[in-house]
Amino acid sequence: MTTGAVDSCVEWARSHGSVIDDRVEFRADPNQGTYAVANARISEGSVLVTIPRKLLITTTLAEKHFRLKNPVESNPNALLQLFLSKLKFSSKSCDEISFFQPFMDVLPLIRDIHSPYFWSSEELTALKGTDLLIKTERNLKKVIEEWFGLITKAKAADDEDTAFYLQSSSNPHFQVSDHMTYSKSSSWHSFSSYLWSAYIVSSRAFPELILENENLKNINQAFLYPIVDFLNHHSGQKVQWQLNKDRNGVSFSSGNQIEKGQEIFNNYGDKSNEELLLNYGFAIQNNMNDSSTLTLRLPPGQLESLKSYDLTLRDQNLAENSVNFLLTLGSPLPMPLMKLFGILSKLTSEKFITARSVLDGSEQLNAIIEQKLSFFKDASKLKVSLKSPIRSKSTKAYMAGQKRIFQEASDFIKKFQKKVLKELKPLSFKSLFKSDKTFVNTLTLTFGVTKYDDLVTKNFLQQALLLWIVRAHNLSSRRAENLALPQFILDCFEDVKSCIVIEKDDVHEYLAFYKSIFPQLSMKIPEVYGKGDWSIKNFIIAGTVIDRLVWKLPASQEAFFFERRPYDLSS
Numbered sequence: 348m349t350t351g352a353v354d355s356c357v358e359w360a361r362s363h364g365s366v367i368d369d370r371v372e373f374r375a376d377p378n379q380g381t382y383a384v385a386n387a388r389i390s391e392g393s394v395l396v397t398i399p400r401k402l403l404i405t406t407t408l409a410e411k412h413f414r415l416k417n418p419v420e421s422n423p424n425a426l427l428q429l430f431l432s433k434l435k436f437s438s439k440s441c442d443e444i445s446f447f448q449p450f451m452d453v454l455p456l457i458r459d460i461h462s463p464y465f466w467s468s469e470e471l472t473a474l475k476g477t478d479l480l481i482k483t484e485r486n487l488k489k490v491i492e493e494w495f496g497l498i499t500k501a502k503a504a505d506d507e508d509t510a511f512y513l514q515s516s517s518n519p520h521f522q523v524s525d526h527m528t529y530s531k532s533s534s535w536h537s538f539s540s541y542l543w544s545a546y547i548v549s550s551r552a553f554p555e556l557i558l559e560n561e562n563l564k565n566i567n568q569a570f571l572y573p574i575v576d577f578l579n580h581h582s583g584q585k586v587q588w589q590l591n592k593d594r595n596g597v598s599f600s601s602g603n604q605i606e607k608g609q610e611i612f613n614n615y616g617d618k619s620n621e622e623l624l625l626n627y628g629f630a631i632q633n634n635m636n637d638s639s640t641l642t643l644r645l646p647p648g649q650l651e652s653l654k655s656y657d658l659t660l661r662d663q664n665l666a667e668n669s670v671n672f673l674l675t676l677g678s679p680l681p682m683p684l685m686k687l688f689g690i691l692s693k694l695t696s697e698k699f700i701t702a703r704s705v706l707d708g709s710e711q712l713n714a715i716i717e718q719k720l721s722f723f724k725d726a727s728k729l730k731v732s733l734k735s736p737i738r739s740k741s742t743k744a745y746m747a748g749q750k751r752i753f754q755e756a757s758d759f760i761k762k763f764q765k766k767v768l769k770e771l772k773p774l775s776f777k778s779l780f781k782s783d784k785t786f787v788n789t790l791t792l793t794f795g796v797t798k799y800d801d802l803v804t805k806n807f808l809q810q811a812l813l814l815w816i817v818r819a820h821n822l823s824s825r826r827a828e829n830l831a832l833p834q835f836i837l838d839c840f841e842d843v844k845s846c847i848v849i850e851k852d853d854v855h856e857y858l859a860f861y862k863s864i865f866p867q868l869s870m871k872i873p874e875v876y877g878k879g880d881w882s883i884k885n886f887i888i889a890g891t892v893i894d895r896l897v898w899k900l901p902a903s904q905e906a907f908f909f910e911r912r913p914y915d916l917s918s
């Protein structure tokens with residue numbers, strides 16, 4: 348991009364009725380492309396640029412040119428893109444082409460575009476394992492379909508286009524970026540020209556809503572706004588784009604005061620780094636609007652069955668059995684996601700979500716989050732070996748942003764678990780254990796365990812829980828010791844006992860453990876393990892009681908008994 352081309356374009360705009368404040372100085376440099384600087388203080392609310400309608404490139408103009416309504420339902424800007432390809436790359440001139448020439452001359456060249464759509468397959472390996480790569484590849488495929496359908500309808504496809512399309516659609520390993528030719532001789536209807544135009548529209552078009560077009564059918568319809576699109580993005584910048592009926596054009600005003608020498612920015616909106624990289628070819632370090640998507644694939648039919656729960660699931664795809672959740676810095680774990688995992692962790696015996704199922708679900712979710720986190724921790728440490736420093740820098744900013752989001756999500760889960768414990772104050776096995784001296788003594792004799800922490804480090808926690816539950820049940824029927832036994836645990840035991848059908852497999856599961864301690868325990872400590880029913884059946888029942896009532900805090904392995912009650916996640 349040269350300053351000369353920028354000056355010519357500004358001159359062209361002025362000569363066709365544009366009003367550009369003299370304090371706005373347009374510049375160009377090889378790294379930033381075009382941008383604008385204030386050469387004197389600009390007060391807040393000043394109208395800086397007004398561009399008349401005739402300089403705007405709209406879908407209406409494209410439709411008139413091709414004598415065709417935009418035929419692509421999924422993209423309201425498809426015909427506008429094809430028109431842009433023609434304005435930029437057509438070898439034959441016409442009035443429209445020569446009219447917009449000064450503007451076409453300032454638009455970035457392919458080599459200056461850094462969106463991953465334009466990276467080589469070798470460069471794309473730097474994004475391996477990320478959603479960004481999945482979206483790049485998926486969107487490229489969509490653009491190929493859109494392009495070929497469109498040029499076919501516009502009767503512009505030639506043999507070369509057809510060969511490109513057939514090759515791309517028949518070869519699953521086809522890498523779009525390695526097959527594109529970017530040269531002066533590229534035809535305007537080639538895929539590379541269309542991809543360039545698609546990028547130009549995504550990176551610099553404005554919403555047509557501004558034009559107050561009564562016939563606007565799709566709010567995503569966009570138009571090109573020469574000169575104002577020379578401005579770079581700054582989040583938080585206050586700007587206004589407004590129809591100026593007096594001048595039959597569109598005005599741009601800055602909502603902030605701009606000091607002499609400062610850059611004049613536009614605001615492209617609150618975008619994540621993924622959106623910025625794909626659509627604009629850059630990313631922002633510590634982007635406060637960053638986000639990530641968590642896609643969950645569920646067993647067939649499960650999404651349907653979730654309808655009976657009061658779950659607001661956006662972005663679900665019944666055909667693929669998948670649902671997407673947006674994780675943002677402000678909301679690292681949306682409540683519907685926590686609730687979904689609570690539902691998925693529900694036991695068949697639970698009619699509703701319980702604190703136990705929610706906590707269990709939060710841990711399953713945490714396992715997924717931790718996996719992502721460790722991927723991005725490694726990825727952000729890696730030296731990204733992209734040839735272009737701009738691409739390397741934005742890839743690093745993207746990876747660091749993803750890492751931050753998953754780190755926040757993981758921290759959120761831990762805080763959430765602590766919050767539930769604080770709120771419900773469930774019965775801790777640690778305190779039950781400590782208060783039952785006789786029981787502790789028996790474990791000292793058998794396992795050499797004296798403290799709760801030993802149960803964890805020596806891996807006896809599950810065995811101790813089983814023994815204690817069977818002991819509690821035996822004591823309750825004998826009322827032999829003065830031990831406070833929580834009624835809900837005893838009730839749960841009775842409940843399980845009344846309906847349990849013990850299969851061979853259940854016995855098998857407990858047999859090794861059972862044989863490792865019985866009958867030795869009853870012989871060694873008959874006053875505890877020789878009285879009551881210490882049959883394997885009771886241990887199987889106790890195992891189910893644990894499944895129904897117990898949840899262990901992952902960090903400390905402290906086990907808690909939760910009463911079975913519905914748990915309201917919205918509180």
Ligand SMILES: C[S@@+](CC[C@H](N)C(=O)[O-])C[C@H]1O[C@@H](n2cnc3c(N)ncnc32)[C@H](O)[C@@H]1O
Nearest residue numbers: 379380381550551576577578579580627628629
């Ligand atoms: C509407 S244009 C702005 C003018 C642009 N500088 C040019 O040369 O055409 C949008 C493009 O500018 C660049 N850009 C805008 N804001 C940026 C920023 N904050 N950091 C890095 N690049 C930016 C990106 O290449 C983006 O695709």
